[in-house]
Amino acid sequence: MVLNTQMNKTMLETQQLTCERNHRFLFQDLSISLNKGEVLQVDGANGAGKSTLLKILAGLYEDFEGEVMWQVEDYPLYIGHKVGVKDAMSARENLMWLADLQATEVSQGDIDSALAKVSLAGYEDVLCGEMSEGQRKRVNLARLFLLHNPVWILDEPFSAIDKEGVACITDRIKEHLSDAGTVILTSHQTVEFPNIQSLTLS
Amino acid sequence: MNILLATIRRDLLQHVRRPADIVNPLVFFLIVISLFPLGIGPSAGTFNEIAAGVIWVAVLLATLLSIDVMFKSDYEDGALEQMVLSKQPLILVVLGKLIAQWLVSGLLMTLMSPLFALMFFVSSDGILAIAMALLLGTPTMVLLGSIGAALTLGLKNGGVLIAILVLPLYIPVLILGTAMVDAAVGGSSYTGHMLWLGALLLVTIGLAPIATQASIRISLSQ
DSSP: OHHHHHHTOEEEEEEEEEEEETTEEEEEEEOOEEETTOEEEEEEOTTSSHHHHHHHHHTOOOOOEEEEEESSSSOOEEEOSSOOOOTTSBHHHHHHHHHHHTTOOOOHHHHHHHHHHTTOTTOTTSBGGGSOHHHHHHHHHGGGGTOOOSEEEEESTTTTOOHHHHHHHHHHHHHHHHTTOEEEEEOSSOOOOSSEEEEEEO | OHHHHHHHHHHHHHHHHSTHHHHHHHHHHHHHHHHHHHHHOSOHHHHHHHHHHHHHHHHHHHHHHHHTTTTHHHHHTTHHHHHHTSSSOHHHHHHHHHHHHHHHTHHHHHHHHHHHHHHTTOOHHHHHHHHHHHHHHHHHHHHHHHHHHHHTTTSTTOHHHHHHHHHHHHHHHHHHHHHHHHHHHTTSOOHHHHHHHHHHHHHHHHHHHHHHHHHHHHHHTO
16 A cells, blocks of 8 residues: 555646636646645736636636646645635534535534634534625634545635634644645745745746 | 535525525516406406416516526636535535425415416315426426526626526426417317426426536636
């Protein structure tokens, strides 16, 4: 098994990825190779195509040329700009549904402890529509503590999150990396990770 | 299958807690039907003749109104992205949403229809036929409408476009549905119409969810 995982260390490989939007090339002939346990941080100015690249890698956006090859078949855990929690449901109901979508069996205890990790203990039954923007974002980020996808794609995970929250999420990402997980993220904040690859889009 | 039930439960929960999207089309349905007798005047003969048509057209327009918002909120808050990037087959999630949507629009209107039929002096045979026809016709309309709703997700004002896309597909259902009621009122057999409506329903159950899930992927990829 050990030999096997070492042989298949590559998690993601892209070949000649090209994306054109509004008659402008966002990126051309982009080749990425990412191993298990590594982070890819995508940098670039606003409108440089960071979010589009992340959507392409996640499998959401299909209007591109080139090839994206993942070692795993399942979709990654994707956290985008849109929070994806329903206003009319409580934090607990939202996470239960999001876990159902990932075919992950979770108990109410698992959900409550994941919410506690993002400092939302006591908010389990509060409707997400009554929460602040940052709290809604935290409900979504609680999935990082709940689900077991090997690949995470995080688009601006730290926006609207306070310092303490950023530290907590950073620790969780490091833990995921040491479990041979793979993370692709964009962030305007500087964060330190081991095994980090940087990619700057211009 | 678990995800199918979970989706139905989730959508019903939202409809119950945020009823506006569902109540508006139903109120529209109610208003259209109750205004007709006032506009036409009290003559039982005319009522009888137009009952089936009025009820069917009102149901059709109310369905179009309700289908417009079917995927809208999930698209805007990002829930749809999560459905697409799920380990579960998207088609089961879509099917769950469709069933929930029909329960709160088509089924409710079907249940209300006998009351309106009475208001139009329809005979008891006719009332049964109206209810049966709507029971078979409304799921077909919801299924067909969902394709249009999914295709126009990325557009700001997709409502009119949905109507243009979907209305031609509704016409066979409308013709068969009203013909079935006319046959029943006239005292002849309406099994043939019923079988045709059933056949249309089966075909759309088989094909529409596939088209809808493909349309959702296209709309998200923009």
